[in-house]
Amino acid sequence: MTRDKLTVLVVDDAPENIEILRTILQPQYKVKAARTGEKALQIARNNPSPDMILLDVVMPSMDGYEVCRRLKEDPATAEIPIIFITAKNSADNETQGFELGAVDYISKPVLPAIVKARVGTQLALRNQTHHLEELVLQRTKELQNTHLELIRCLGQAAEYKDNETGLHVIRMSHYARIIAQQVDTGDDWVQLVFQAAPMHDVGKIGIPDSILNKPGKLTKEEWQIMRKHPEYGAEIIGDNHPSLLLSTAREIALTHHEKWDGTGYPYGLAGEDIPLSGRVVAIADVFDALTSERPYKSAWSVEDAVALIHEDAGKHFDPDLVTVFLSELPAVLEIKKKYAETTANVSEHLHSALGIGA
Structure with missing residues (x-):
């Protein structure tokens, strides 16, 4: 709810000074008053x-400089503009006030026109700053949605080329989110992994259909081509992105086929040399691939897939993350059920899962 009038807090230990400033400001602003620094805080x-x-400097118990310092140290009050109003108007006093974060200085005895002009100017500047911040946030959100839409389109394109419905990227992204949430890296990182995971196999766009959709076992030469898709994915996404989302997507695309014991590809990374995002997505991707029907195989049972992941802990997969995955299996199975292959409207699910337009 928008307030009709902006509020100005006047802080002065002398009631007569408060009354003078109240008389000057009250026609235009809502005025609150405090006679001590503690009450002002x-x-x-x-x-x-x-x-x-509007803050007096000379006050008993806690002077204005100390009040200003505490206000600026507190994130909840740091952005409130402070104007010192004081008889201490030497250059050193003013310098100290500005160094503490004050925006202006008004000397006593105050002149009504000066008070109104200085307060009005600083409040206008603050409003302009807030407006610019809102525009930046809006533009940032638009760019974020653009990046998410790009990921959605390319992720779904890769799955269609791989003869998939597109639901694979939804399920495995949620599986990755469930695992990531149990790793102490913060909500922002979890969201990055969740939103970037759909791009994990975008490099398959560069793999011939005859290899992707071959119903039988791949030859050695065909397998060498298939193993190129992480590098193709990294090339498609590109490098040196200022966007954390796209750089995370590239990291996942490039490293989700590396193995804990160093036998994976494309670089043969081992252990914690594999980025955490790649280790998380590796488990999510393999579980969904195993339990889904593909041109070259039938879907495995959940029990068999879980047994293989458990067996490959410390070989294919980060053993700590396997423990997390197994502990979160009920949540994983809820996602598997929710986004079963019979679920309609893949595009809508992808928008919802990635938070596009939210």
């Missing part, structure tokens, strides 16, 4: 906080 930390603080 309490009011400033309330919700909603004041839009501006």
